[in-house]
Amino acid sequence: MTSRHVVRALSLAGALGLWQLLTAYDVNLWLRFEQFPTVTDVARAFGDRIGSGTYWQDLTDSLTRIVTGFVLAAVAGVAVGTAIARSRLAADLLGPVLEVLRPIPAIALVPVAILLFPSNEQGIVFITFTAAFFPVMVSTRHAVRALTPAWEEAVLTMGGGRARVLGSVVLPGALPGILGGLSVGIGVSWICVISAEMISGEYGVGYRTWQDYTVVDYPGVFVGMATIGLLGWLTSTAVEVLGRRLTRWLPRPAGDAGARPRTRTPALRRAARPDSLRGGVAP
Template identity: 35%
Template structure:
């Protein structure tokens, strides 16, 4: 084989670039029915909401604001209840909640992933920690509120602690499941080739558990937002959870919906960002499909 032919064959066998992988994923997603069904589901929900509250005026929903009223309040330069896209207070609530979630989520990831890996790798460590984890995990976030206020000085620390708890348990359990899902053949192969424990951890356990870890992080982010709202409702001063509860007390129902939709959109974007990072780190899975 000539040098030119060998070079051509090498280029053909080369792994796809990151850009090619990303474009492939985007094309496959647009070719599928998923994005269009997603959009149809959202439109259908808004239309049903409109029918129940503004057209048919069903008695069970007569106190709920309709989508038209919420939208008008949301985009109004002079909102009736003081919260819209044009008011600085709206963005202060958003930024406060985002900052709290980021602190709790990164702390839960920093602690939860190593704990989950160790529980899956070392049976003795799991025997010590798993019963305690399963005892604490079912306790609702609202039950932790009094203790968090007593344990942590200041309102901010208690809210972050509550948000951290919900995120931590989801991260640990999914990481543990990822390690336990690795086929025992890989461990035997690594040991037969003389791999040291740290090599087994870095080359077998961590890559093998990575898909479950990022799935857990997406779930963890959802739990973080859920727990944050519970904490802000009871102990917050700013944030979307506080805005929802305060608007209910002040009978400002359109603001409740505005805060809920805002929270949902931000939560969805944050989970999508985690999914993108995971796809970026695990592009070997997509490269196999491209080939």
């Protein structure tokens, strides 16, 4: 365990210790902690929930909704963002509609989802998709537009076609920006899916948390909040780890784990091969 991991563990332990002190002694200054459950109360409730099948069903349902909506949003966001950045026609046809829809909070689309879809499950996935789609689409659009034109011109000069440019220059070059949009999208997705479950869900962490609040089960509410936080952290970490693996060719800051500075992207290395000069396809 490195010193950074120790510091992070101590930070979390300190926050939990402060919570325990404030609630155990019923501190009531400007903020009121006398009605808050203590850390031990939440831990006891958490242990009871883990032993029940309902908890795992709620967790599985929320994860399924998140993964389904997020994967669909990632594919659609990258495709639409790339199309808008690369095609004037796509920008004229899709841009105005998307810019009008983008400021609307995804959670405000719950009534629309209820009217459109035959089941609440599909509506919740739609809300999750909408929440993640716009961050991914906007990040992809900006990342593609920011690419250096010389890279594309080099591949075209060496005999590559539009498909080669897209697969060897555009998508690899825009990948860091796309991954930034994915990181934002997964966080927003969790916010919206939990809210959608509270409003119209059946099962799920958000639904269960709201039910605990209605019956004044505050330790249960905090169990739901802790579960949401852990799930969000795990999924965000998974996106970050995937991003690091996909961008291993990028230079890393000094001291960053796994840093392997390189001077050229895989796309430029492939384009520089002799068979590219002859218009052939690199193996």
